[in-house]
Amino acid sequence: MKKKILIIDDSALMRRVLCDIINSDDRFEVAEYAVDGADGFKKICAKTYDAVVLDVYMPKMTGLELLKEMQKSKVYASVLMASTTTGEGAKETIEALELGAVDFIKKPENVADARHVEFRDRFLTLLDVVSKTNPSHMARAGLSGTGTGARTFVSRYDVNFHNKPGTIPTSNTLRAGDVKAAGKPVEPARNKQYPKVPGKKIVAIASSTGGPKALQEVIPKLPGDLNAPVLLVQHMPKGFTGSLASRLNELSYIDVTEAKEGEPLLKGHVYIAPGGAHLNAVRAAGGNKIHLSDEPAREGVKPCANYMYESLVGANFDEVVCVVLTGMGCDGTAGIVNLKKSQKVRVIAQNEESCTVYGMPRSIVDGGLADEVVPLSEVADHIIKNVGVC
Template sequence: MTHHRVLVVDDSAFMRKVISDAIELLADFTVCGRARNGREAIIQARLLKPDIITLDVEMPIMTGLEALPELLKTAPVNVIMVSSLTSSGTEETMKALSAGAVDFIAKPDNGISSVDRLSEELACKLRAAAEAQYRPVSLSAPVKRVPNVQSSGTSERAVVIGTSTGGPKALQMVLPLLPKDLPCPVFIVQHMPAGFTASLSKRLNNLSAITVKEAESGEIAKNGVAYIAPGGYHLTMIRKGTNVSLQLDQEKPVHGHRPAVDVLFTSAAKAQFEHVTAVILTGMGKDGAEGLKQIASHSPYTCLSESEASCIVYGMPRAAESTGLVTAVHHLHEMAAEIVRRC
């Protein structure tokens, strides 16, 4: 059995203990060290060479965001951010994910039940991080040019995107390349808890020509707008004549997720679009594969899957490809151009 060594970094002694205790319950993970701030973390990482680091976002002396670039230079390591639910905490977490952290967990507010939930979530995140491919952030990655769009009238097409671990970074390499006059709406499920999708949407909107926003229940979908499912809510759509109305609900999680990609994809399959472009990006697990089957059964479609060469975690694309329904596999740098070509 492979043992993955974890460095725990947190300003709070309580959180260091909670995280360490949760890790020690897992047979294939062990705590190799602890640190109280970013400066200590850098020293420990150089000495201990951990496989994974859990890194508090907000710390004195040196914050997690300040320490992250140096930690990523020390050795191939996957970093999980540990974030508060404050506005500044969620925004800093989005910056960290863009800078190379593979995932994050939210700190519990209080109470034994919330600590138990953190332990369960941490186990999932650690396993994803153990599977994740270390990919240094490239500032000059080759990007396939996106063609100009010639559009008139209202589109009866849609783009649906599903992603999980590594998704915020992947979305940042796709959505900003889509043209403002994209002739269809885009619907996105990113596995993420409540409180963080607002920061993700805001960050992506600031970087993109298209409008990026959290989906709101009852709003009518518009071309050139990307709608991100809010954390804690499934996103579905209902056809109302020539319009498509968005709906949010808190039905039970699917594959442990709410929002779930399968729920979005199944809804898109039944919304009577002339064509659906389904996109599966990096993520652990199989969410999206069953929904893809529904799309293929109900609608003319294209399915684009992210290649293993660019995925942080190849699980969701692999599961989609195993259905035999994927139209084409593309490196992330090509994905925006391919989406536009299929619209």
């Protein structure tokens, strides 16, 4: 039986293009379409669809407003966002992922691009992944997201400091009870006491589908005095990773930025690979620095986690803590295999139950590479346990 898809988009042209692509594949059929968010919400409440393709900007009710209304009404669906790469569009896409959308696809700029085989294949691949995702993923997002649900992470702007104004809290300065968040926050990992861990270490995180949401359960729990730099590859196209970095930085004590060419790798800092570039760590005089490579896509993605892990073979670190989170495919596995040949490595994989898509972590576990397999809620704890604080 073909999977039933609902398209919600105010553009008649875009609806036609997406309908043609979906109906050309034997796995899917467009069951219905809606011309705005309000119409789409009525249809989602009335019927069950295997996947919903949702535009961001629409009259009457935007895509974000629709997602919030679904959370409020406890009506869930597996949603694929159709997004633009404008600054505001990228920011709202990140918010949509916070609200429970499974993934997004960058809207083509014109009809010719929309009918190109590259867009068609990417769209159908994502639609297949989204249609296999249990809508309960959206319910979990409602419990832990930043939208209308209770927050399980802590914003750096929601803290009363007992030390001098302007001081960034660390594992030693933050006290229980400092947090004033909407809803009941989960105790951040940084509230716990961690030993000083010897050695020069680095953390390298890989994530894909479901990653932006998962990262909000990990990065904000890392202390500002983490005793290691953090490299992060999230599969995203150019134009979106900057918004992801900005959002994570707002929510975290540790500094989070989009990586720049030649930057030194500093402890207590997260460097996110820019969309459209590969992130490498290279040995330099006095330490290690970032190199952004324009090599071709690998595993069909750019940035690619395998590039990141393999670059650490020659970097000057005593140990690499590799973290593989939710995502389709097997990116990261080959890189970690190569890294283990010449480097001391500790591998943390997200468990199946907490993954949106159990692909990348499964590849790590099935390959016998994982030292620890943990639920998403415990990933930050295990990172800090392995690298310590300054």
